[in-house]
Amino acid sequence: MDQYRFGYHPDLLAQFPTLTAGVAFAKGLDNASGSLDAKGLLRAQGEAINVDYASRPISSHPHISSWRAAYSSFGVKPTKHRCAVEALLRHVLKAGSVPHINKVVDLCNYVSMRHVLPVAAYDLAFVSGSVEVCFATGDEPFLPLYAKETEYPMPGEVVYADDEGALSRRWNWRQCDRAKTTTQTRNVLLTTEGINDIQPEAVQAAIVELVSLVEEHCGGSLSWSFLDSDHPWATSE
DSSP states (O other): OOOOEEEEOHHHHHHOTTOEEEEEEEESOOOSSOOHHHHHHHHHHHHHHHHHTSSSOGGGSHHHHHHHHHHHHTTOOTTTSOOHHHHHHHHHHHHSSOOOOOHHHHHHHHHHHHHTSOEEEEEGGGOOSOEEEEEOOSOOOBOBTTOSSOBOOOTTOEEEEETTEEEEETTTTEEBSTTOOOTTOOSEEEEEEEOTTOOHHHHHHHHHHHHHHHHHHHOSEEEEEEEBTTBOEEEOO
16 A cells, blocks of 8 residues: 555644544455444444433533534534534434444444544545645535535635545535545545544544454554644554
8 A cells, every 4th residue: 555644734733732633544454345243333323322312412512512613613603514423413313323334434433423523434545645634725626425516615614635625624524525435445544533622532542443443344454643733644554
C-alpha cells in the first residue's frame, strides 16, 4: 500500500485547541464476505440505543452538545445539519435499527453508537494525496454519498479535503460518494473525533475498539494514531 497521511490544518487547531482524533490506516481487508457477528453487534447496539433514549433526548448527551457547539462556531445550524453520530442515533430512534451495509461500515456504525462519537471510513483507493481537515475555500468539489450532482462547500466550512476536493462537508455531517467504503474496499482510512468537552480517553477507547473489531472481522493489518494539537498528523506504515 502507498503511504498516506491524515491531519489537521493549523488554523483549525487554533480555533479548536481541544480537538482530538483516533486515526487508523488498514490494508488488505476482506470486506466482501459476510459476518453475522458484525451484523449482530450492530443490531444489539441499535436496541440499546432505543432503550437508553426512551426517556431522555439525544441532545442531553455531552458528546452531542459538544459537537453542536462546534458546528455553531463555524456557522452551521446544528439542528439543521447534524453531526454524523447525532444523525445516526436519530435514525435508529426513528427507524428502530441501522441497515446492514458492509462489515467495515457496520462496525463503524456500531462503535459510533456505542461511544457516541462520529466515526468515518474512506476507501484509500479513491483518496488522492494527503487528507487534511481544514476550513474550506469554497472551491472544493464534493459529490454527496449516492448523489449525482456535484456541489461546493461554503467558504469557512470545515471539510475533509484531499487533492481532488472535499471528502466530507460540515466536518463529519456527510461523506462523499467518491471514497465510500464498499465490499470491494481493501485499504481504508478510519477516523473518530472529539471536541470541546469530549475527553481524549473516550476518543482513544473508540479507535482501539474499532481497530480490534476490524482486525477480528475483516483481517488485514492496521496501524492507529492518536492526534491532538501537539500531534496533528498521522502517516500510514
